[in-house]
Amino acid sequence: MPCTTILVGKKASYDGSTMIARNDDGFYDVKKLIVVDPKKQPRKYKSKIAHLSIELPDDPLAYTSTPSVDPKNGIWAANGINEANVAMTATETITSNPLVLGADPYVVYEERKGSKKEKAGGIGEEDLVVLVLPYIRSARQGVERLGMLLEKYGTYEANGIAFSDKDECWWLETIGGHHWIAKRVRDEEYVIMPNQFGIDSFDLKDAFGEKKYHMCSADLREFIKDNHLDLNKGKVFNPRYIFGSHSDADHVYNTPRAWFMGRYFNPKTYKWDGENADYTPQSDDIPWSMVAEKKITVEDIKYVLSSYYQGTPYNPYQHAEDPRKGIYRPIGISRTGVMAVLQIRGYMPEKLQGVEWICFGANPFNTVVPVYTSTKKIPKYLSNTTMEVSTDSFYWNSRLIGALVDPHFGTAVQLIERYQMAVPSKGHALINEYDAKMIEEKDFSKIDEANEKICEMAKAETAKTLAKVLHDASVHMRCTYNRSDN
16 A cells, blocks of 8 residues: 555553554545454455455454445555554555565465365455454564564565554564564654665664564574665665665655655754755655654644645645746645544543544545544444445545645635644544543543544534635636627
């Protein structure tokens, strides 16, 4: 899945929470937000793409999920927070190279042909949240369970997966068919991931020792050595050189996104523009993790994951006829299905720790809505999406707003700016109100009431914005005519 991911350590965030977030950039996938009841979690799972059957444990936890509404290609749960307040977002498609794939090929499904038996493929993006999130009680356990599944069943694609709990964020990247590498985000740092193999430093001694910040597949050292994969010189160990890509396509599709995100969070740390820039949109060595120049908020994450290179010559909406206009793949792209900021607030009572900030459709034109995740149901405005276009659905309203604004960006963008200010402002206010009320009363049964109030607010603001952008689009229709025009 061509996505963009951000991970934020607890000391890097505005309130001491961990946050992991990702744009799920499918091809206009119709999505919804639900809670999966443990009773409805399958005990035997079979994937649609790989035709792989896996027996699952008998003790699943409840968890939020943003599955595809049309199940023809599988669940594609994308992300969620479970009842133990562990978050997972899966997956971001990353990159590899021929040396790695020659040494450990992907495990691809093979159809039955004549006397040749059907061969199941490995696990992949379709499956991972369902196979992992219900069975883990920490981010570290998420890495361990997924690592075990990769080594046992293999994968048919290259993916990056994030886990977080109240204390830790971890990032796991697959290597070939059966190998993997994972690194914990330091508390004071954030991580940017734009569809490439990303980890740029790794301590093998820690990975095969204490595992404090690093973990990997059991035979990674031998795998590198036996297949002559190490392209590093001297004592440097950069996994990006060994397992990543070295493609011209990266310079228009991937690295520009890392450049924009780093430029936003660290504008003074490095020189990002002009002659003698430390990093440009085509730099292959933009750091995987950095310490931001200020604390990071949910709104910062939403802004960056909505980016279309505003404030740069690459902005496709600018009026100037600059030859660089629109040459790079935006972060906030038209085909996004869902974006979720998964926030674990370790300073709150357990029932209030998990908050999922959710939005659907093209991020430049949508807004983000918070919900408490310690619940058995999600309000219908977020959960009752169907394949039929409907203004009763946050998903479809978001898609409609984006499609109406895009052709009339110059006149409608101010309406979107007001919308993107109003909903999260009121969302924060309602979260603050209900946090205080539930803590004071020691009564967490009001979580459903809070979620309903938040969604009622979002529905009203969204309907108001849809009406305004529809009017703006109507005013600018080309089939208009006034006799006085002549």
